[in-house]
Every structure is written in C-alpha cells, then in structure tokens.
Amino acid sequence: TLQYEGGRLSFTVTDSGIGIPRNKLDQLFEAFSQADHSTTRKFGGTGLGLAICKRLSAAMGGAVSVRSEPGKGSSFTVVIPVTVVEAARPWPAPFGQARAAMAVDGLATQSALGTQLLAAGYKVEVITGARDDFDVIFAATSRLQDFSFAGERRPRIICIAGLGDSRGDAAVAAGTADDLMALPLRHGDIVEMLERLATGSLRGRSLLGRKTQGQAQARTFPGRRVIVADDNAVNREVVMEVLRQLDVTAETAVNGIEAVEAWRLRKPDLIFMDCSMPEMDGFAATREIRAHEKLAIAGGRTPIVALTANVAGASSESWREAGMDAYLTKPFTVAAIVACLDGQFSNRPLASPAVEAIVPGDAPPVLDFTVIDELRSIGGNDALFRRVLDLFASRVPQAVDRVESLRHSSDLAGMADAAHALKSMCANIGARRATAACHALEHAARAGEAFDAGGKIGVIAAEMLSVMSEIERLRAA
Helix, strand or coil: CEEEECCEEEEEEECCCCCCCHHHHHHCCCCCCCCCCCCCCCCCCCCHHHHHHHHHHHHCCCEEEEEEECCCEEEEEEEEECCCCCCCCCCCCCCCCCEEEEECCCHHHHHHHHHHHHHCCCEEEECCCCCCCCCEEEEEHHHHHHCCCCCCCCCEEEEEECCCCCHHHHHHHHCCCCEEEECCCCHHHHHHHHHHHHHCCCCCCCCCCCCCCHHHHHCCCCCCEEEEECCCHHHHHHHHHHHHHCCCEEEEECCHHHHHHHHHHHCCCEEEEECCCCCCCHHHHHHHHHHHHHCCCCCCCCCEEEEECCCCCHHHHHHHHHCCCEEEECCCCHHHHHHHHHHHHCCCCCCCCCCCCCCHHHCCCCCCHHHHHHHHHHHCCHHHHHHHHHHHHHHHHHHHHHHHHCCCCCCHHHHHHHHHHHHHHHHHHCCHHHHHHHHHHHHHHHHCCCCCHHHHHHHHHHHHHHHHHHHHHHHHC
C-alpha cells in the first residue's frame, strides 16, 4: 500500500508467510543477517536486501520498520519525507467515443492497464476477437492475428510486446499496429500513450525508435538473420535492441542447447554466443556446431562471435580454441556491434578491440557513466535504459545470493561460475569496481590455489551495496 500524509510518503509491503520471531526483528537490517541461521534452513538469501533498503531509506532521510508475528506473516514499511514540487499531471482527455478494448495476456497486465484506462475516462472492455466498435485496441503480440480489419474504418491498435519480442516492431513496420508499448507497463508509459492517442501523434514505428546516434546510423544489414544466445536477460535486451535498429532479424536462446537447435533450424548469418551459460555453455555449443559443419550437415560455416566479460589471461583465448570467429567484450556498444557485423558480413577479419585495464589504484567511480550514456543512446530515449535498470535491479539479488551461498563451499567451479555471472551483469551496466571484485574471485577460484573466499566475497558485497544505491538513484530520477 502507498500513502501520502503530512509531507511523508509511506510504502507498506505485507506478506502472509511464516513470520519472524520478535527476538530476531532487530537483526534483520544488518548485512548478511538471516532470521534462520541453521544449516537446514528452507529459504535462500544473503540478508543483503533489507540492508540495502535501510541504506536507501536513510539516504533519503527516512526509515524502514517491520512488524511480524510467527505463523501470520510480516509487514515492512518505508517512510520518507517528500516535498510536492508540482501537482500530479492530469490524465489526458480521451478522444472520440473513449471506448478502449483489451486483448492482452495475463491478469496482472489486464488489471494494470484496465484500471488506468478507466481512471482516464475510457469505457473499457476485454475482447477475444476482431470488433471495429472501439476507438483503440490494446493487443498482445500473440493476439495481433485476431485483428484484421477491411476498409478504412478500423480502431487504432496499440501492440503490447514483451522484452526481446520483435513481432511488435514487425507489426508497426507493416502497418498492422499503430504504436508499441513494452512490458512491464508502467504508469508513465500509459500516460504517455494516452497523450499520443489524444493528440493523434502515434509514432507508427517502434517504441524505442529507429533513429539513433553515431556509427550505428551509418550501417544497416537488412535481410541478415542473427541468433543471440545469452542466459542474461539484460545482455539479450541490449543486443536485440541494437540489432533491431540495424534492420537485422534476430531471435534469442538462453543456453547452448537452444542455440544449437536454433542454428540447426534457422541456419542464421551469424550467432552471438555467450561463453558462460547453463546446461551447455557457449564453447561446447560452438564445438558441436563446428562438428556438424565438418560432416557437411550445415552446408557452410556460420560465423560465431563470443560474448564475454573475460578480456585478459588464458581464458580470453578460449573462444578461438572453441572455433569462434571473434569476440565482443561487455559492456556492449553500438559501435562495437556494428564493427563486428560489418567485419563478419563482408568476410574481412575483425580487428581485436582494445581492452581497457582497470588499475586498482585508479579508484574508478561506482558506475562508469560513459557506459550509462551509451545505454541511453542505444534506444534514442530512456525506455531501453530504464528496462535495463529494472532488469538489473531484479536479477542482482539472486546473483549475489548465489555468490554468498558458496562462501564456505569447496565447490570452486560453482563459485567461479557464480562470480562470472555477477561479473557479466556488472560489466554491462558499467559497474567497473564491482566487475573487478567479481573477476578477482572468479580468477582465484579457477586457479584452484588457497585464497580468502570470505574476504573476496565481502568486497563484492560492499561494492554491490554501492552499485545498487546508484542504480536505485538512477531509477528514481
């Protein structure tokens, strides 16, 4: 629940879970604290989440508190002082007959969109087939085929697409949809769309736009087909958006098994292959594809480009040994992706990109804002950037939990993989200090020599607290 009263904004989150004993409540907001410290506890987590909440609340002049009863659940409340700078924006006046239809997937999306359309003055109805007695239809990409209208009279159609779903772009480009919204829907996104509906200024193109700055604008690759194989949703979203802007048809895979199967079925022009993925990593997937090609199953050689956070040491050559043709280091940039595609598609060798070494004494900032600015420029506006921030914020706690869970483990391979996964996420957002801390743990674990795992994980935890504070500040801006 959300309340505002007397210059104070309060957020309360309540659950109906197992509850917390009274004698454990005071410890919850300490880093790495758990209500249950036993080795047989059922629930994961490192205890970092509430420590981050406490720091963020304090940074804004507020506080966080908890009420709980064992067996009945818990209630956490954050209270922060706020100043009303200006009155809330009024809902845009609805156009025409103000009749809106929804053909969307999922009750949460249906409820969020429907509630705000009703608040804006629209008459709202959920439909399952084509009807032309509406002014606007909000339709999921999976339902677009249901809406084919003959003649000039047809409702305006707003396509709602999930992350990495290129069908929305295709529908807008083909003229079967008038504009595009990306999931998850936020209040500001809906207000902006209703303003465009009210003023008749629908874009008739991708929500993120195809106009971009710099080198990407100079080259496009129409007709090319690419597979992006990466288990990290942030990485996939960034690469897929750049490819959409470059007129490349792309699809995704989340592990090596899916990548091999997609290659077998699609025979793409190129594969971007993450090196570290579950079930089958990028190296094994590449070797399998190369083995099939040697048996003349493939009918040619598909260029495979490694996506990696490793930029130095023996591991940086593993891509070549596996049969890959080139590599891109994280964070990805428009210029690097364009140069890579240009080199591979024109059959010219790709020059090895320069690698920026991080010198420990340089004390870089928490976030490298050249990377932040690059992310902002990729989409032409803040839409992609904010989705990346949201994905990062939602994925990082689990990644940190995974690293912390191995603090006292003898599973060095698992520790290295967990550190690598977190390093990949940090590198893509420009968190250079955190990336370096994760790399130090990964390198030590892979070397197999004695090292202080607790100390290195402690450094990672401290850096991640700083990173999450910066990320939340950017999300709130």
